[in-house]
Amino acid sequence: MLVGSISCGASSAHDGDPGVGAAQSCDHLASAPWDPDAPDAQRTVNFRDLRAGAAIAACQAAIAEAPRLRRFHFQLGRAYDRQGANQDAFEAYRRAAELGSGAAKVNIGILYQQGRRFEKSDAKARAWFRDAAETGIPEGMYCYAVALDNGIGGSPDAAAARTWYVKAAARGTTKARDALVRLELDGAGTGTRCD
Template identity: 35%
Template sequence: MPKLKTVVSRSLGANALRRFSAVATLLLAFAQSATSAGAEDSSALFREALRQDLKGGPADARLAFDMYRRAAEAGLPEAQFNVAIMLDSGRGVSPDVAQAATWYARAASHGIRRAAYNLGQLYEAGQGVPQNVDLARAWFKASDLPAARARLTAIRSGGAKAATLSAPVLVAPADGELIGSGANNVELVWTARQGPEGVRFFVELRALVPSGSREIYSGFVDVSSLNVALSSSFKGAFAWRVFAVAQGSGRYAASNWSYLSTSAN
């Protein structure tokens, strides 16, 4: 593997080094695209976070993380990726690979290919998420970067199979979470254990209305996050759940419903 300059300062294993290669280059590329990627205030916040980040000092990194986090929570995919990188590496914040995995999944739901690649590595190794070689492969396919294609040829298609099919675990939004009234999308994130056979995920998102509920989205995906558009005409409460559906037998295991709502203003 070529030796590339990164912004990572602590000692890391081979998997982590693959995740952090060329981070500095990626940050610069994201800065150039930030203006068109999100709301104006989030983009400005992202650019200032990047300016602080590239100073390189510990205090600068802590300040950058706080600003990246605010832009990420506003839905800017580039900021979501940078939050994940900093949580993964422990730069500017205490390391938390589980939280990094969630932010990688949120960024990947917007098509950030490096986030998909990094998340595939976490599932391959079982770091911050359950070890699941099938999901690792699905994320590597979604990434389609040269490094991800190389990992696809290097890992076995199934890995060790579980005895039973487990229901997915819903991660984000947290149950009962309140999202901004101006939100025009929601990033749904879940994790899943390796199954006894290959699975796909069936996702349901429903709006709760006085007469019961109405469908916002339903469909199959191979990965473990999904970005769903929300209609500006509806503000209120939503419920979502995810099924793991075995591709060979048709067996399934469903998560519980999880609820979120938009704020009043």
């Protein structure tokens, strides 16, 4: 999925190429460590360290220059999310998800699960996590497994949770390996979290 610095494929002429300054600023200020669309895994930002104001401005500028690049919409969503502007975060994530971002689907699921300054719906959270998992993103696989494991948005399903934890672990998600151990020892309802 990662193609140079443009993760959702080459942009068409009507999308415009992002200016180096706007694109690099948005990426530097708001790329998630677990997002496969992040152009440089060494230059990502943990959510707690994200400077929302600067990231919002940079990502809005990047989107203005390249509106079809999903990573910019996702990163804008993260910045709004960090700021606590959850409705704005949802809109940015939704646009990124429409463009194919599995990371955005994960974060939409988290918005629904947490319900802070946003609609609380475990059923919607589980559905978004499932959609993210099916895109092949390890974080989505993990979050869907957590929902299945803990009965978030539906009945617990230890066998299905195990399947998704295994898939996430196979793609390097350490917390999925830890959850598998707990699931094997204690059965469903491990209390593992996706946030």
